[in-house]
Amino acid sequence: MMNINEINRRIKQRPPFQMIDRVTELVPGESAAGLKCVSVNEPHFLGHFPESPIMPGVLIIESCAQLCSMVIESGGDDGSKLYVLLKVDGFKFVKAVIPGDRLEISVKKTRAGGSIFSFDAEVRVDGAVHAKGSLTFTTVDRDSVYNR
Amino acid sequence: MTENEIKAKLKEFICSTLGVEPDVLDYDTELFGENAIGLDSVDSLEIIAFVDGEYGIDMTGVGKEHFFNIDSIAAYITENK
Secondary structure: OEOHHHHHHHOOOOOOOOOOOEEEEEEOOOEEEEEEEOOOOOHHHHOOOOOOOOOOHHHHHHHHHHHHHHHHHOOOOOOOEEEEEEEEEEEEEOOOOOOOOEEEEEEEEEEEEOOEEEEEEEEEEOOEEEEEEEEEEEEEEHHHHHOO | OOHHHHHHHHHHHHHHHHOOOHHHOOOOOOOEOOOOOOEOHHHHHHHHHHHHHHHOOOOOOOOHHHHOOHHHHHHHHHHHO
């Protein structure tokens, strides 16, 4: 198991954009399981939606992506490279996620080749599927992102 | 594996994974560019990953003329395997 301090050593995201609170399983290069606890204090709930707080689907995807990044980068970090989200396929938001929910996220690598990595992701709350879909990442040179 | 079998596999991949309809994709159909079937740079990374995974050939950084159509990708694979 990996607590928040250990997670901070692995990923670059920070509050209010840190979407994994605990990692419960990690198989480097293959799969991971992790938790995100959803609180009404998160800033997006101010507007999404007033008086009906629902976690935005894009942030559920981001939660899955951050867990995937730990699977990819668990082998080490090359400072000249960035892992970026390339594609989001077939995501379904089966049930709304609301404050008080604890997301049980699992991701499993399905494909790796060239510079890309694909994962299937599933998000459960109290054991019931709330969202699922696929994510694809690629590596880019950090310099190429900023020197257009 | 013959070059024709490689072409058939490439077409199957492009249709099933990249969402191209089989009846608009021949082996000589232009894949990228204004007069093409609308694949983009993300799709090219998918093709590179497929070729790497399927044939162990890394096409990263290979000239774009080799990505012109299924014929040219298959020819590159045949020459480099």
